[in-house]
Amino acid sequence: MTANVMVVVERQFDYPRPDVFRAWTAPEEMARWRGSPGWHVESETVTSELRLGGRHHHVKVRDNDPTTRVTTDAVFTEYFDPDVFVARQRITGDPGIDPDVPLELRVEFTRTGRDGTLVRIVQGPYEPEVAGFHAKGWELELERLQTYLSGRAAP
Known part of the structure; x- marks a missing residue:
């Protein structure tokens, strides 16, 4: 198969x-909310140079099996x-992703109404048989982001 699904x-x-x-x-x-349920990001692994050409790194760990680790290394393009960031990523440790085939992650932040934000994630290319799994993972992570933002906004 060919990785051709965004x-x-x-x-x-x-x-x-x-x-x-x-x-x-x-x-x-980021370390407080990233990861689907059953996963967490090791806070000590998160580094980000927040600029064009800057590097980003983090490791997600399965909660019930700390030997299962997925590492993301990226460069902001x-x-x-x-408004937006785009990163070229190399992901290792995920059996559905070929670590030798870079992914692109684009996250757009669009103002809506007075204080709202529409987040749009575009990532790939994925193999067709795993694309849906990763889309669901993003949906679950965005639920965690909602919970995080709600807790942070509370007095």
Whole structure:
């Protein structure tokens, strides 16, 4: 098979764009919500040089099996705070992703209404048989982002 499927996932948040962008890019915030249920990001592994050409790194670990680890190494190919970032990624440890085939991750942050933000994720290319699994993973991660933002906004 050929990796030729791009995953597109969108979610509306009732929080200002700079806040949502920061949750995605600031290492100390990202480590608190990234990962599908049953996974977490090791906070000590998160590094990000938040600029064009900057590097990003993080490791996701399965909660019930810490030996299962997925590592993301990336370089920002676009970075416009708080509008969009694009990263060329190399992901290792995920059996559905060929570590020798780079992925592109594009995350757009569009202002909606007074203080809302539409997040649009485009990532790939994936093999057709695993694309849906990764789309569902993003949906679950965006649920965690909603929970994180809700807790952060509470007094």
